[in-house]
Amino acid sequence: MCGIVGWVDYEHDLSSDPSLPATARSMTDTLACRGPDDEGVFATRRCVLGHRRLSIIDRAGGAQPMTFTAGDTTVAALTFCGEVYNFTELRAQLEAAGHVFRTRSDTEVVLHAYLEWGEHLVDRLNGMYAFGVWDARTEELVLVRDRMGVKPLYYHRTAHGIVFGSELKALFAHPSVPRAVDREGLCEALDMVKTPGHAVFSGIHEVRPGEVLRVRRQGTLARRYWRLEAREHTEGLTATIGTVRGLLEDIVSRQLISDVPLCSLLSGGLDSSAVTALAARALKARGEGPVRSFAVDFAHAEEGFAPDAVRASPDAPFAQELAAHVGADHSEVLLDSAELADPAVRAAVLRATDLPPAFWGDMWPSLYLLFRAVRQRSTVALSGESADELFGGYLWFRNPNAVAADTFPWLTSGSARYFGGLGLLDQGLLEKLDIPGYRDARYREALAEVPVLPGEDARERRMREITYLNLTRFVQTLLDRKDRMSMAVGLEVRVPFCDHRLVEYVFNVPWAMKTFDGREKSLLRAATADLLPSSVLQRAKTPYPATLDPRYAQALRTELAGVLADPDAPVRPFLDLGKARRAADRASGGVSRPYDRGGVEMALWLDAWLRRYGVSLDI
Template sequence: MTDTMWCRGPDDGGVWVREHVALGHRRLAIIDLAGGVQPMTLETPEGEIALTYSGEVYNFAVLREELRALGHEFGTTSDTEVVLRGYLEWGTDFAEKLHGMYAFAIWDGRVDKLVLIRDRLGIKPLYFYPTQDGVLFGSEPRAILAHPDAEAVLNLVGLREMFGACKTPGHGVWTGMHEVRPGGLVEFDRDGQRERIYWRLTPREHTADLETTIAEIHDLISEITRDQLVADVPRCVLLSGGLDSSSLTAVAARELAGQGERARSFTVDFTGLTENFQADTMRGTPDAPYAQAVAEHVNSEHQAIVLSPDAMLDAETRSSVVAARGFPIGIADVDVSLYLLFKAIKERSTVALSGEGADEVFAGYPWFHVPAIREAEIFPWMVPLVEMLEEAEVDEVLNDDLSAALDMETYIQDQYQVAIAEVDRLEGESDEEHATRVLKYLHLTRFLPLLLDRKDRISMAVGLEVRVPFCDHRLVEYVYNVPWEMMTFDGREKSLLRAATGPLLPASVAERVKSPYPATQDPRYAAELQRMAKEFLAADNHPVFSIMNRKWMEETVAMDPVGMPEVVRENLDRAIDVATWLDIYRPRLDLG
């Protein structure tokens, strides 16, 4: 089980075994490289306490001083020991004191109890699988599936979750498997299993005026970025040239300059994309010139990682990405380019800061601002996808029998109703204001987790720790409660973020319209996908057609790759991912 997580922790590893428990750990050394060895243990008169821990607690230095004042003595300078002693002092309530991204398991030998705890936004993954006489757990499903008591089975509910384009909190997709919920903890002992949520999005009255709100957001972003730059290894920033990453780069560069250091930044590009860029409905401009403008403006040490179609189509790379993701649920060219970008960065840095989460926190997506989409009674990010599929006249992508059994429309509507029922209403809140609160809640609890999961799996597949300052719970809580009129005070998307950080940026970047993560526009990429799909069609009873629609694939491979709609290419990419996933994980599909 521990060996499957080698990529997440290539620097060190350990196993700790006692009568009722076995803990394994793979370490990515970030803080106190010599002293933070795990599993870490602590002897008490009543019994031994042990910890296996993934992630970072950014306020560990403050907590360490608080614990020292209470009489604790430390043998290391690691945040790991702070977490262990924090549990000893405060029990599970100490989770509420933590700022950071973390997932960890504590074995409390004083009472023979296992405690699993996950950070508030679910930045770090943590899964568990109850068995007849205990429980298995791990950072990823493949760690659990390596145990002989766990079966790689997917039933209809798991398949619905896999293809549903939303992430249900607590759902582990594999039959019998669960996720520790974001902001949650689960305890196991002789009396059974207990779950508790220690943090959730809560409405509060916002009384500050616009000027004060903008200043508070600026100060929060500055403080959070400063905290997340703490590391004993090289750091960098992911810079796309959009408002989110550019704001983060500018703040990080300012903080590092105050420490006498120069920021390092990286962007991804594709061979010939900037020179031959063609604007479409999603992307009006290429990223590279804007990223370069920011780098020059803040004096960062900047490098563009340029990817060729051959690199993007490498079969071994695709297998690595699908194995890391665990499911064929991503957008393959985005996932593959992220993997290659992170792999290149890892050669130069071990920690990277990312602007992920800003769109969800600051209402950056176009559909936040389209009343018809907000009133559609469906997860809002799905409306543009449905429209693109209809416009491209795409037939059913999944095979007919599976599609009928899944009944995805009903499942998604049911999940939507469950999600909106969770949203608490502030006393006196108008219907319009509550509707926008629901919109923010859906993105933070059902959409952002998909992006965070992708970011974690793909970055950790190459041993790169990606930190996400915009997902700090203090910023999320604050902006969640800012009234909609104030969030859109100038009639644009991400008004508050632009006002808080725009003065640090070149005018061209501060005023740039949102552009999604870049995709290759080279028709050779689509043509090669078609060639691979033709091999599936030529084979006798290829396993991919247990999930994908053969007629749809036949029609897609007959298309002209030049001008192929992006949504069609993405589905073809996903079909090849499905075939790769079936070959790697060899799941049993339980469709009864």
């Protein structure tokens, strides 16, 4: 995995610009964590490409930016982030067409694929990726993002071109990119709404998942090359289960390709256990293994465990049982809750996100600490992310009130408290922002995109809508969190359940078939039943662990008191100071639930963001 940057200017000769080396260095340096192994810059009169490399495949030969030349003339240059899992087949096709390769890397395959098929190479790629290709023949830049938006890609249009990068901080290192946020951007930052293409900061956008953005002298042209489509499902239940299993076997097998140590992230839940078991079987078939796995929990968590509505049991026993069942080389990463409040850790989280985490603030530093520990032994990890969105694992898929609600189902009563963080904000500010109005507009916009299958009954139609909202809005926030926290420590996390072939297929399986046994994720459970111990197979959906330690909540209140004591704290004008003081003075209690800390977490993250990013607010 890597970090990419670049810019195009059609009016100035960049090759003679004395500021170019410093700007290129500043932009690429912001992404050093994403690519600690190597760096490079390519520059011509009109275009600059930068790259930071995390070496995964062909460590010696995959240096970037990668160019293709004819004689002494550069034809095209590529800066690429991600993995293409079918690069071996594509390479064979290209070699048959006469292409000659110098390396074993998937990057070179992408470059030659562009030379052979132009921007339509995207129709042939299977993977997670974001990249930019400079075509010197036409003086055009082509920006591409993978179908599910696993890898990020931001851009800012300038007067005479464009600036782009893997993260917001890379764009901010360019002198033409402002740091302004308007009302709409602040709504986007504060609510659990992820609008495709929106990047919070004014004038900055994301390349949408499944989009090609072509940059020419005349302007930019965006084209969606992939989107979810409604198709009739013709297979019966037994065949459907078999198809899901076959797809999962192929996907996991492809995603085990790596020239560096690889592992799985194992919680003991159905999703991560299925991935780990499939990986163990594939490695054994190759004569390799065992699979390495990592689980996370908080020190002494089992001793003070208290079941609630979303977590009936601790993870550790299930992860240990699954690991023993498949013969994994298993490790447990135990976190100390005190580390979550460590200023250095929280600063690293904010530096990685460039935005205030919008929900369950402790999960960001805990994920960062997990990935930091995993990175000591592995460079690549497989994750079960997005199975819940695809197979219907969340409570709101089965809550009649959430399904019937005229809004995003995770923001309905019963679920909304897990994503709340506005409790300490000033009422006047909230009225000015009108977050409910913004949320409703984004919801209507999302509904209008949902594909329609003629003849589908009302129930199936609504569940298609719920699934679409989860796959195009909710999961994007989780993918962003996983990308930023993993890349902050140079760890590549792969997500088999985001393979577009599986997503296309399962999206069109009728809801009645997805829940054929009356449980959540019936199809996934049936497709992997022979791989898992009964306890894991029957375990109910359990979310990523959050600390319940009252000492963490007390550390937050102490920090908030410090912020309130600072008359120059940038967040003060946005807070209801009375509520904030009462929250800071609240006595320590017993178990500290994440949703009880949301307002304090948001106030602290917002203050840190305003301080460190010099954000100009126009609301």
